[in-house]
Amino acid sequence: xxxxxxxGRGSFNQLGDIIEPKRVNTTAPFIFLVDDVFKGNPLxxxxxxxxxxxQLVFVSTKEEPKTSQVDEMVEQIILNHKDRPSGIIGIxxxxxxxxxxxxxxMLTNEGEAKDYQGWDIVKNAAIYHVGVPTISGTGAExxxxxxxxxxxxxxxxxxxxxxxxxxxxDPELTVGVxxxxxxxxxxxxxxxxxxxxxxxYLNAFSQSYxxxxxxxxxxxxxxxxxxxxxSQDQLMMASWHGGMSIAYSQVGVAHAMSYGLGYLLGIxxxxxxxxxxxxxxxxxxxxxAMYKAMRKKHNxxxxxxxxxxxxxxxxxxxxxxxxxLEPLWENAIGKNWKQIITRDKLKALYQKM
Amino acid sequence: xxxxxxxGRGSFNQLGDIIEPKRVNTTAPFIFLVDDVFKGNPLxxxxxxxxxxxQLVFVSTKEEPKTSQVDEMVEQIILNHKDRPSGIIGIxxxxxxxxxxxxxxMLTNEGEAKDYQGWDIVKNAAIYHVGVPTISGTGAExxxxxxxxxxxxxxxxxxxxxxxxxxxxDPELTVGVxxxxxxxxxxxxxxxxxxxxxxxYLNAFSQSYxxxxxxxxxxxxxxxxxxxxxSQDQLMMASWHGGMSIAYSQVGVAHAMSYGLGYLLGIxxxxxxxxxxxxxxxxxxxxxAMYKAMRKKHNxxxxxxxxxxxxxxxxxxxxxxxxxLEPLWENAIGKNWKQIITRDKLKALYQKM
Numbered sequence: 001x002x003x004x005x006x007x008g009r010g011s012f013n014q015l016g017d018i019i020e021p022k023r024v025n026t027t028a029p030f031i032f033l034v035d036d037v038f039k040g041n042p043l044x045x046x047x048x049x050x051x052x053x054x055q056l057v058f059v060s061t062k063e064e065p066k067t068s069q070v071d072e073m074v075e076q077i078i079l080n081h082k083d084r085p086s087g088i089i090g091i092x093x094x095x096x097x098x099x100x101x102x103x104x105x106m107l108t109n110e111g112e113a114k115d116y117q118g119w120d121i122v123k124n125a126a127i128y129h130v131g132v133p134t135i136s137g138t139g140a141e142x143x144x145x146x147x148x149x150x151x152x153x154x155x156x157x158x159x160x161x162x163x164x165x166x167x168x169x170d171p172e173l174t175v176g177v178x179x180x181x182x183x184x185x186x187x188x189x190x191x192x193x194x195x196x197x198x199x200x201y202l203n204a205f206s207q208s209y210x211x212x213x214x215x216x217x218x219x220x221x222x223x224x225x226x227x228x229x230x231s232q233d234q235l236m237m238a239s240w241h242g243g244m245s246i247a248y249s250q251v252g253v254a255h256a257m258s259y260g261l262g263y264l265l266g267i268x269x270x271x272x273x274x275x276x277x278x279x280x281x282x283x284x285x286x287x288x289a290m291y292k293a294m295r296k297k298h299n300x301x302x303x304x305x306x307x308x309x310x311x312x313x314x315x316x317x318x319x320x321x322x323x324x325l326e327p328l329w330e331n332a333i334g335k336n337w338k339q340i341i342t343r344d345k346l347k348a349l350y351q352k353m
Numbered sequence: 354x355x356x357x358x359x360x361g362r363g364s365f366n367q368l369g370d371i372i373e374p375k376r377v378n379t380t381a382p383f384i385f386l387v388d389d390v391f392k393g394n395p396l397x398x399x400x401x402x403x404x405x406x407x408q409l410v411f412v413s414t415k416e417e418p419k420t421s422q423v424d425e426m427v428e429q430i431i432l433n434h435k436d437r438p439s440g441i442i443g444i445x446x447x448x449x450x451x452x453x454x455x456x457x458x459m460l461t462n463e464g465e466a467k468d469y470q471g472w473d474i475v476k477n478a479a480i481y482h483v484g485v486p487t488i489s490g491t492g493a494e495x496x497x498x499x500x501x502x503x504x505x506x507x508x509x510x511x512x513x514x515x516x517x518x519x520x521x522x523d524p525e526l527t528v529g530v531x532x533x534x535x536x537x538x539x540x541x542x543x544x545x546x547x548x549x550x551x552x553x554y555l556n557a558f559s560q561s562y563x564x565x566x567x568x569x570x571x572x573x574x575x576x577x578x579x580x581x582x583x584s585q586d587q588l589m590m591a592s593w594h595g596g597m598s599i600a601y602s603q604v605g606v607a608h609a610m611s612y613g614l615g616y617l618l619g620i621x622x623x624x625x626x627x628x629x630x631x632x633x634x635x636x637x638x639x640x641x642a643m644y645k646a647m648r649k650k651h652n653x654x655x656x657x658x659x660x661x662x663x664x665x666x667x668x669x670x671x672x673x674x675x676x677x678l679e680p681l682w683e684n685a686i687g688k689n690w691k692q693i694i695t696r697d698k699l700k701a702l703y704q705k706m
Contacts, residue, residue: 003356004513007558007601160357169558204586205360205522208594212565233557241561248360 001247002131002142005167007236009229012132012170016049019087019166022128028083029053033073033100035092035134036060043173044091044134053081061095064262064269067113067150070102077107084108087128087165093185094138094269097131098146101162104129105146113157114150122159131164134173136235137185137270139192139243141167147259147269154263154321169240171232183221183300184270186235187291189242190217191273194287195252196245199331203248210245213238221294252332253283256325257349260318265306274302279352283332307353319346354600355484355495358520360589362582365485365523369402372440372519375481381436382406386426386453388445388487389413396526397444397487406434414448417615417622420466420503423455430460437461440481440518446538447491447622450484451499454515457482458499466510467503475512484517487526489588490538490623492545492596494520500612500622507616507674522593524585536574536653537623539588540644542595543570544626547640548605549598552684556601563598566591574647605685606636609678610702613671618659627655632705636685660706672699 006014019030029052036058038044050056057073077085084107090100104126106113116122133141140146144163145156177185193214196206216238220231258272267275274295281288295302307315323329323346329337359367372383382405389411391397403409410426430438437460443453457479459466469475486494493499497516498509530538546567549559569591573584611625620628627648634641648655660668676682676699682690 001354001356001358003354005354005558008556171557203361204524204583204590205358205593208565208569208587208590212561216561230557234561237557237561240558 001144002163002167003165005169007169009170009172009233011168012047012173015047015089015130015132015168018168019049019089019130022087024086025083026052027081028086029055029081030087030089031077031085031103032056032089032091033059033096033103035096038091038134041176043176055080059092059096059099061093063266064149064154065095065099065102065147067117067148070099070106070113070148073099073103074106077103085127087130089130089132091132091134093133093135094140094188097133097138097140098148100129100131101126101140101146101164102148102157105157105159105161113148114152116157116159117148117150117153117155119158120160122157122161124161126161128165130166130168132168132170132173133236133239135177135181135185136171136174136232136239137187137189137242139189139239139246141169142240142243143247149263153324154259155325169236171229171236174232174236179298180300181270183295183298184268184274186217186221186238187274187277187294188270189213189235189239190221190291190294191254191277191287192242192246192251193217194284195254195332196249198284198287199249199252200334201249201331206245206249209241210249213241213245216241218290222290222297250327250331252328253280256322256328256332257318257346259325260322260350261306261353263321264314264318267306271303275306275353278302279349304353307350315347315350318350319343322346354497355517355520357518358522360522362523362525362586364521365400365526368400368442368483368485368521371521372402372442372483375440377439378436379405380434381439382408382434383440383442384430384438384456385409385442385444386412386449386456388449391444391487394529396529408433412445412449412452414446416619417502417507418448418452418455418500420470420501423452423459423466423501426452426456427459430456438480440483442483442485444485444487446486446488447493447541450486450491450493451501453482453484454479454493454499454517455501455510458510458512458514466501467505469510469512470501470503470506470508472511473513475510475514477514479514481518483519483521485521485523485526486589486592488530488534488538489527489585489592490540490542490595492542492592492599494522495593495596496600502616506677507612508678522589524582524589527585527589532651533653534623536648536651537621537627539570539574539591540627540630540647541623542566542588542592543574543644543647544607544630544640545595545599545604546570547637548607548685549602551637551640552602552605553687554602554684559598559602562594563602566594566598569594571643575643575650603680603684605681606633609675609681609685610671610699612678613675613703614659614706616674617667617671620659624656628659628706631655632702657706660703668700668703671703672696675699
C-alpha cells in the first residue's frame with residue numbers, strides 16, 4: 001500500500017517540502033514525469049520544485065504506456081545522469097502514474113520491463129516514487145500494479161514494490177480535465193466497483209471500499225447535489241477507494257475485454273472500458289443500467305463499430321489477450337469460467353462493439 | 354500509513370511466511386507481544402511462528418499502556434538479546450497495538466518514551482513492526498499514533514514512523530471477545546466517526562472513511578441483519594476506516610475528556626469514551642442519541658458516579674489533561690474554542706459522570 005498520503009486543495013504546494021528530505025545528494029536528481037497537456041500551464045509548471053540536476057520530462061499520454069517506452073525512459077535517465085535518481089515524481093493521469101511506477105522499478109531491476117509483467121516477479125525495491133494524480137478514476141495512484149502494453153501482452157507489473165511511497169491528492173489539479181475525459185476516467189472507477197462488488201473474490205475489505213466508491217460515483221454522476229469543488233474532491237476519493245477495493249479483489253469482464261481492445265487497437269483504457277461495458281448486461285445487469293443512465297445524463301459520445309472491419313485473425317488476438325487474464329475471469333464468473341466463457345462468446349461480444 | 358495489509362478469516366496463518374523474510378539473522382529475534390488473555394489459548398499460542406531466539410512476552414492489558422512500561426520492555430529486550438530484534442509483533446487489542454508500536458520506536462530512539470509524546474518528535478525509523486488486532490474498534494492497527502500515559506500527560510507518540518509496516522486483519526481472532534468489551538471497543542470506533550464527521554477539520558478524505566465506518570457501525574450495533582461472522586468482518590473494517598478517518602482529521606470532546614479520566618482514574622479508553630459520551634448531547638446530539646440506542650439494544654452497563662467522591666484538586670488534574678489536547682478542541686469547537694470551553698464547563702460535565 002501507499003506509505004504516505006497528503007489530501008487537500010492546494011496540497012500540491014507541499015511537494016518541495018515532502019521530497020527534499022529524500023534527496024540523496026545534489027547530483028542525484030529528481031525526475032519529474034509530467035503529462036504534456038501541462039506544457040506551458042503554470043498551474044503545474046510554475047510550482048515544480050526543481051533544483052540542482054533535477055529533470056523535467058513532458059510525456060505524451062495519447063497512447064497507453066508501453067514496456068518499450070519504460071525501457072527508453074530508464075535508458076535516457078541512466079545516460080543523462082551520473083548518479084541514480086533520488087526519486088521519480090509522476091504528475092498526470094493513469095498513464096503517467098503507471099510510467100512513474102514502472103520507471104522507478106526498472107531503475108533498480110535488471111533487464112527489460114516486459115520481463116516483469118505478471119505477479120511478484122520484481123526482486124529489488126524501486127527507488128523513491130511519488131504520484132500526483134491530475135485526473136481521477138483509474139486508482140493507479142493507490143494500486144500495486146502498473147499496466148503496460150508489451151510485445152506479447154497487456155499486463156501489469158504487480159508487486160509489493162510497485163505502490164507509490166508518497167501520494168499527493170490535490171483535487172484542484174483536476175480542474176481543467178475535458179468533460180469526455182472526466183467521464184471516461186470516472187467510469188474506470190465505476191467499473192472497478194461493479195466488477196469488485198459482483199466478483200467471486202469479494203471480501204469485507206474490498207466490499208467496504210467498493211461500496212463507498214460506488215456511492216460516491218452515484219452522487220457525482222447521477223445526482224445534482226454537489227458543487228464543482230465537492231464533486232472534484234469526491235471523485236478523487238472515489239478513485240482512491242475504488243483502487244483499494246480491487247487491490248484485495250480483482251476486476252472482471254470489462255477489464256479483460258478492454259485490455260484486448262487496448263492491445264490490438266490502442267484504445268485508451270477509460271474509453272475502452274466504456275465501449276465494452278455497454279454490452280455486458282448479461283454479466284452486470286444493474287451496473288450496466290446505471291452506467292447507461294450516467295452516460296445519457298452527461299450526453300457522452302461512445303464510439304461504435306470499432307470492430308466492424310476486423311478480420312478473424314484480429315479477433316483471435318483480442319480474444320487471446322482477454323482470455324490470458326485468468327484471475328479476472330475467475331473473479332467474474334467463478335472457478336468454472338472456462339466452461340462458460342468460450343472464444344465464440346467473446347467474438348460475438350467484440351463484434352457488437 | 355500502513356505499508357502492507359492482509360485481510361481474511363484464517364489469514365493469521367500467514368504470519369510466519371510474512372515475517373520470515375524480515376529476519377535479519379538467527380540471533381536477531383522477533384519479539385511477540387501477546388495479550389495475556391491468550392495465555393494457554395491455542396487459537397493464538399499454537400500458531401505463533403517462533404524460531405531461533407524469538408521471544409514470546411505475555412502482557413497484561415488490565416491497565417492502559419504507560420511510557421514507563423514501554424521503557425521497561427525496551428530495557429528487557431536489550432538485556433535479553435545480543436542483537437537488536439528483527440521485529441516486534443503485537444497480537445491483541447488497542448493496548449498491545451500501542452505497546453508494539455512504541456517499543457519498535459524506542460528500540461531505535463534514545464531516551465525515554467515520555468520524551469516523544471507529542472507530534473513528530475521521533476527522529477529515527479522504528480524497527481519492523483507488525484500488528485495483529487484481536488479486538489476491533491480502536492483503529493490503533495492503522496493509526497500514526499500510540500497513546501501512552503506518561504508522568505505528565507496521556508498523549509500519543511504521533512509520527513510517520515509509528516504506523517505498522519504490516520497488519521494482519523483476521524476477523525476470526527475476535528471470536529472470544531466478551532460482550533461488554535466488544536461494545537466498549539466498538540464504541541471507540543463509533544465515537545471516532547462522530548467526532549471526525551462533526552469536526553471543523555473535516556475534509557473529503559476523512560469524510561469518506563468516516564461515513565463508511567459509521568454506516569458499518571449502525572449495521573452492526575443497531576440492525577439484526579448480519580451473521581456473527583459478517584458482523585466480526587465488518588467491525589474489523591469499521592475499525593480500520595474509522596482509524597483512517599481520524600488519521601487525516603482529529604477526534605474531539607469525548608476523547609479529550611476520556612483522556613482525563615484515563616490519566617487520573619486509570620479508566621480504560623473504550624469504557625471511558627462511553628462514560629463521557631453519555632453526557633455530550635450539547636456537542637453531538639444525533640451521535641449521542643444513536644449511541645444510547647445502541648447501548649440499550651445490547652443492554653450494556655456503563656458505570657456511573659465515578660467522579661462523585663473526587664476533590665477539587667482531582668477535577669483540576671482531569672481538566673488540565675483534557676484542555677492540553679488543543680487540536681482535539683479546535684477540531685470539535687473551532688478556532689475560538691477557548692472562549693467556549695471553560696474549566697467550569699468541564700468540571701460540571703465531569704461531575705455528572
